[in-house]
Amino acid sequence: MRTAVSGHLEHPAGNTAAILLELQNVHKRFGGLHAVDDVSFKVAAGSIKAVIGPNGAGKTTLFNLIAGNLPVSSGSITFLGRKIHTQKTHQIASLGMARTFQNIKLFHGMSALECVMVGRHTRSRSGFFGGMLSLPSTWKEERAIRARSMEFLDMLGIAELADVEATSLAFGQQRAVEMARALALEPKLLLLDEPAAGLNIYETAEVARLICAIRDMGITVLLVEHDMSLVMDISDEIVVLSFGSKLAEDTPANIQKNRDVIKIYLGEDEAV
Incomplete structure:
Protein backbone atom coordinates (compact mmCIF):
# COMPACT_ATOMS: atom_id res chain seq x y z
CA MET A 1 0.00 0.00 0.00
CA ARG A 2 1.37 3.41 -0.97
CA THR A 3 -0.99 5.98 0.46
CA ALA A 4 1.18 9.09 0.26
CA VAL A 5 0.31 11.64 -2.38
CA SER A 6 2.48 11.16 -5.45
CA GLY A 7 3.68 13.84 -7.82
CA HIS A 8 3.58 16.86 -5.49
CA LEU A 9 7.12 16.43 -4.23
CA GLU A 10 10.41 16.23 -6.06
CA HIS A 11 13.70 14.65 -4.99
CA PRO A 12 14.97 16.24 -1.72
CA ALA A 13 17.78 18.01 -3.57
CA GLY A 14 15.34 19.72 -5.91
CA ASN A 15 12.20 20.11 -3.86
CA THR A 16 10.16 23.07 -5.09
CA ALA A 17 7.28 22.77 -2.60
CA ALA A 18 6.98 25.41 0.13
CA ILE A 19 9.38 24.66 3.00
CA LEU A 20 7.72 24.56 6.41
CA LEU A 21 10.66 23.41 8.55
CA GLU A 22 14.39 23.60 7.90
CA LEU A 23 17.32 22.32 9.95
CA GLN A 24 20.76 23.69 9.10
CA ASN A 25 23.94 22.07 10.49
CA VAL A 26 22.26 21.17 13.78
CA HIS A 27 24.50 19.78 16.54
CA LYS A 28 23.68 18.58 20.04
CA ARG A 29 26.40 17.58 22.48
CA PHE A 30 26.05 16.05 25.92
CA GLY A 31 29.56 16.46 27.30
CA GLY A 32 31.74 14.35 25.04
CA LEU A 33 28.77 12.63 23.39
CA HIS A 34 27.76 14.03 20.00
CA ALA A 35 24.08 12.98 19.98
CA VAL A 36 23.20 14.98 16.84
CA ASP A 37 26.04 15.70 14.46
CA ASP A 38 25.66 18.31 11.71
CA VAL A 39 22.13 17.34 10.61
CA SER A 40 20.44 19.34 7.85
CA PHE A 41 17.16 18.70 6.04
CA LYS A 42 13.93 20.39 4.98
CA VAL A 43 10.29 19.43 5.41
CA ALA A 44 7.95 20.49 2.63
CA ALA A 45 4.46 21.73 3.49
CA GLY A 46 1.78 19.12 2.93
CA SER A 47 4.16 16.16 3.16
CA ILE A 48 4.79 13.20 5.44
CA LYS A 49 8.48 12.93 6.26
CA ALA A 50 9.97 10.16 8.39
CA VAL A 51 13.16 10.04 10.44
CA ILE A 52 14.48 6.50 10.91
CA GLY A 53 17.61 4.84 12.25
CA PRO A 54 18.80 2.22 14.74
CA ASN A 55 18.41 2.68 18.49
CA GLY A 56 20.72 5.43 19.69
CA ALA A 57 20.83 7.14 16.29
CA GLY A 58 19.66 10.47 17.77
CA LYS A 59 16.07 10.47 16.51
CA THR A 60 14.26 11.45 19.71
CA THR A 61 17.00 13.94 20.60
CA LEU A 62 16.44 15.55 17.21
CA PHE A 63 12.69 15.79 17.90
CA ASN A 64 13.40 17.38 21.28
CA LEU A 65 15.58 19.99 19.57
CA ILE A 66 12.88 20.81 17.03
CA ALA A 67 10.13 21.08 19.65
CA GLY A 68 12.26 23.19 21.99
CA ASN A 69 12.60 20.58 24.75
CA LEU A 70 16.38 20.78 24.36
CA PRO A 71 18.62 23.66 23.23
CA VAL A 72 20.84 23.14 20.19
CA SER A 73 24.60 23.25 20.70
CA SER A 74 25.02 24.91 17.30
CA GLY A 75 23.17 25.27 14.02
CA SER A 76 19.69 26.62 13.37
CA ILE A 77 16.09 25.44 13.11
CA THR A 78 13.61 27.51 11.10
CA PHE A 79 9.84 27.05 11.22
CA LEU A 80 7.49 29.12 9.05
CA GLY A 81 10.43 31.37 8.20
CA ARG A 82 11.27 32.09 11.86
CA LYS A 83 14.29 30.90 13.81
CA ILE A 84 12.95 28.79 16.67
CA HIS A 85 16.03 27.09 18.13
CA THR A 86 16.27 29.73 20.89
CA GLN A 87 12.56 29.70 21.75
CA LYS A 88 10.68 27.89 24.52
CA THR A 89 8.35 24.97 23.88
CA HIS A 90 5.19 27.01 24.48
CA GLN A 91 6.37 29.70 22.08
CA ILE A 92 7.02 27.10 19.37
CA ALA A 93 3.65 25.46 20.03
CA SER A 94 1.90 28.82 19.66
CA LEU A 95 3.42 29.15 16.17
CA GLY A 96 1.64 25.97 15.11
CA MET A 97 3.76 22.96 16.07
CA ALA A 98 2.43 20.04 18.12
CA ARG A 99 3.95 16.70 19.10
CA THR A 100 3.24 13.33 20.62
CA PHE A 101 5.68 11.28 22.65
CA GLN A 102 7.16 7.80 22.41
CA ASN A 103 5.82 7.10 25.90
CA ILE A 104 2.20 8.18 26.09
CA LYS A 105 1.71 11.14 28.43
CA LEU A 106 -1.93 11.51 29.47
CA PRO A 187 -1.05 22.71 14.18
CA LYS A 188 0.61 23.36 10.86
CA LEU A 189 3.26 20.75 11.72
CA LEU A 190 2.67 17.60 13.75
CA LEU A 191 5.64 15.71 15.23
CA LEU A 192 4.85 12.04 15.90
CA ASP A 193 7.39 10.18 18.03
CA GLU A 194 6.92 6.45 17.32
CA PRO A 195 3.12 6.54 16.90
CA ALA A 196 2.97 2.76 16.28
CA ALA A 197 5.03 1.78 19.33
CA GLY A 198 3.29 -0.96 21.30
CA LEU A 199 0.47 -1.39 18.77
CA ASN A 200 -0.58 -4.61 17.07
CA ILE A 201 -0.77 -5.00 13.30
CA TYR A 202 -4.40 -3.86 13.09
CA GLU A 203 -3.86 -0.82 15.31
CA THR A 204 -0.76 0.08 13.28
CA ALA A 205 -2.77 -0.04 10.05
CA GLU A 206 -5.31 2.31 11.65
CA VAL A 207 -2.52 4.69 12.71
CA ALA A 208 -1.26 4.72 9.11
CA ARG A 209 -4.74 5.64 7.91
CA LEU A 210 -5.03 8.39 10.51
CA ILE A 211 -1.65 9.92 9.63
CA CYS A 212 -2.64 10.08 5.96
CA ALA A 213 -5.99 11.62 6.94
CA ILE A 214 -4.13 14.23 9.02
CA ARG A 215 -1.91 15.05 6.04
CA ASP A 216 -5.01 15.35 3.86
CA MET A 217 -6.36 17.94 6.35
CA GLY A 218 -3.41 20.13 5.34
CA ILE A 219 -1.23 19.30 8.36
CA THR A 220 2.40 18.47 7.61
CA VAL A 221 3.70 15.41 9.47
CA LEU A 222 7.23 14.63 10.65
CA LEU A 223 7.51 11.26 12.37
CA VAL A 224 10.08 9.06 14.05
CA GLU A 225 9.18 5.40 13.67
CA HIS A 226 10.73 1.92 13.88
CA ASP A 227 7.98 0.14 11.94
CA MET A 228 9.49 0.08 8.46
CA SER A 229 6.29 -1.13 6.77
CA LEU A 230 4.43 1.89 8.13
CA VAL A 231 7.23 4.27 7.16
CA MET A 232 7.56 2.96 3.61
CA ASP A 233 3.81 2.95 3.05
CA ILE A 234 2.99 6.52 4.05
CA SER A 235 6.13 8.65 3.73
CA ASP A 236 6.94 11.04 0.91
CA GLU A 237 10.57 11.31 2.04
CA ILE A 238 12.77 9.63 4.62
CA VAL A 239 15.82 10.84 6.55
CA VAL A 240 18.11 8.12 7.91
CA LEU A 241 20.25 8.82 10.98
CA SER A 242 23.19 6.77 12.18
CA PHE A 243 25.24 7.67 15.28
CA GLY A 244 23.75 11.17 15.24
CA SER A 245 24.64 11.94 11.61
CA LYS A 246 22.46 12.01 8.51
CA LEU A 247 23.28 8.93 6.49
CA ALA A 248 20.73 9.37 3.70
CA GLU A 249 17.69 11.37 2.60
CA ASP A 250 15.49 10.20 -0.25
CA THR A 251 12.18 8.70 -1.33
CA PRO A 252 11.07 5.40 0.26
CA ALA A 253 11.82 3.46 -2.93
CA ASN A 254 15.39 4.74 -3.08
CA ILE A 255 15.98 4.35 0.66
CA GLN A 256 15.09 0.66 0.40
CA LYS A 257 17.82 0.23 -2.23
CA ASN A 258 20.46 2.34 -0.46
CA ARG A 259 23.40 0.06 0.41
CA ASP A 260 24.54 2.17 3.37
CA VAL A 261 21.05 2.01 4.87
CA ILE A 262 20.88 -1.75 4.31
CA LYS A 263 24.19 -2.17 6.12
CA ILE A 264 23.13 -0.37 9.31
CA TYR A 265 19.90 -2.36 9.51
CA LEU A 266 21.12 -5.77 8.38
CA GLY A 267 24.86 -5.59 8.91
CA GLU A 268 25.47 -6.87 5.41
CA ASP A 269 25.70 -5.52 1.88
CA GLU A 270 22.71 -7.27 0.32
CA ALA A 271 19.61 -6.06 -1.41
CA VAL A 272 16.36 -6.24 0.55
Missing part, protein backbone atom coordinates in the same frame (compact mmCIF):
# COMPACT_ATOMS: atom_id res chain seq x y z
CA PHE A 107 -3.31 13.15 32.61
CA HIS A 108 -4.48 10.87 35.42
CA GLY A 109 -8.00 11.54 36.63
CA MET A 110 -9.05 13.22 33.37
CA SER A 111 -11.49 11.88 30.81
CA ALA A 112 -10.45 11.44 27.21
CA LEU A 113 -12.38 14.58 26.30
CA GLU A 114 -10.76 16.63 29.07
CA CYS A 115 -7.29 15.52 27.92
CA VAL A 116 -8.05 16.74 24.41
CA MET A 117 -9.46 20.02 25.75
CA VAL A 118 -6.11 20.68 27.43
CA GLY A 119 -4.62 20.65 23.92
CA ARG A 120 -6.71 23.71 23.04
CA HIS A 121 -4.85 25.89 25.56
CA THR A 122 -3.08 27.91 22.86
CA ARG A 123 -6.49 28.76 21.38
CA SER A 124 -7.91 30.00 24.68
CA ARG A 125 -8.37 33.74 25.17
CA SER A 126 -10.19 34.07 28.52
CA GLY A 127 -7.13 33.72 30.73
CA PHE A 128 -6.80 33.15 34.45
CA PHE A 129 -8.91 36.06 35.68
CA GLY A 130 -11.71 35.32 33.23
CA GLY A 131 -11.90 31.77 34.59
CA MET A 132 -11.69 32.94 38.21
CA LEU A 133 -14.52 35.44 37.72
CA SER A 134 -16.60 32.91 35.75
CA LEU A 135 -17.49 35.46 33.08
CA PRO A 136 -20.15 34.60 30.46
CA SER A 137 -17.50 34.89 27.74
CA THR A 138 -15.42 32.28 29.56
CA TRP A 139 -18.29 29.80 29.64
CA LYS A 140 -18.99 30.43 25.96
CA GLU A 141 -15.37 29.73 25.10
CA GLU A 142 -15.39 26.60 27.28
CA ARG A 143 -18.40 25.23 25.38
CA ALA A 144 -16.70 25.96 22.07
CA ILE A 145 -13.51 24.21 23.20
CA ARG A 146 -15.52 21.18 24.35
CA ALA A 147 -17.40 20.96 21.06
CA ARG A 148 -14.24 21.31 18.97
CA SER A 149 -12.43 18.70 21.08
CA MET A 150 -15.31 16.27 20.52
CA GLU A 151 -14.84 16.75 16.79
CA PHE A 152 -11.24 15.54 17.03
CA LEU A 153 -12.26 12.51 19.09
CA ASP A 154 -14.90 11.73 16.48
CA MET A 155 -12.41 12.11 13.65
CA LEU A 156 -10.17 9.53 15.31
CA GLY A 157 -13.10 7.18 15.88
CA ILE A 158 -13.18 7.33 19.69
CA ALA A 159 -15.99 9.81 20.40
CA GLU A 160 -17.87 7.17 22.41
CA LEU A 161 -14.95 7.11 24.86
CA ALA A 162 -15.11 10.84 25.61
CA ASP A 163 -16.23 10.42 29.23
CA VAL A 164 -13.96 7.47 30.05
CA GLU A 165 -10.85 8.13 32.15
CA ALA A 166 -8.08 8.38 29.57
CA THR A 167 -5.47 6.35 31.43
CA SER A 168 -7.89 3.40 31.81
CA LEU A 169 -8.26 2.99 28.04
CA ALA A 170 -6.55 0.32 25.96
CA PHE A 171 -3.09 1.26 24.72
CA GLY A 172 -4.18 1.92 21.13
CA GLN A 173 -7.06 4.08 22.36
CA GLN A 174 -4.71 6.07 24.58
CA ARG A 175 -2.51 6.67 21.54
CA ALA A 176 -5.55 7.99 19.65
CA VAL A 177 -6.41 10.34 22.54
CA GLU A 178 -2.85 11.65 22.51
CA MET A 179 -3.06 12.30 18.77
CA ALA A 180 -6.41 14.04 19.21
CA ARG A 181 -4.90 16.26 21.92
CA ALA A 182 -2.07 17.24 19.56
CA LEU A 183 -4.55 17.96 16.76
CA ALA A 184 -6.58 20.14 19.13
CA LEU A 185 -3.86 22.77 18.75
CA GLU A 186 -4.76 22.80 15.04
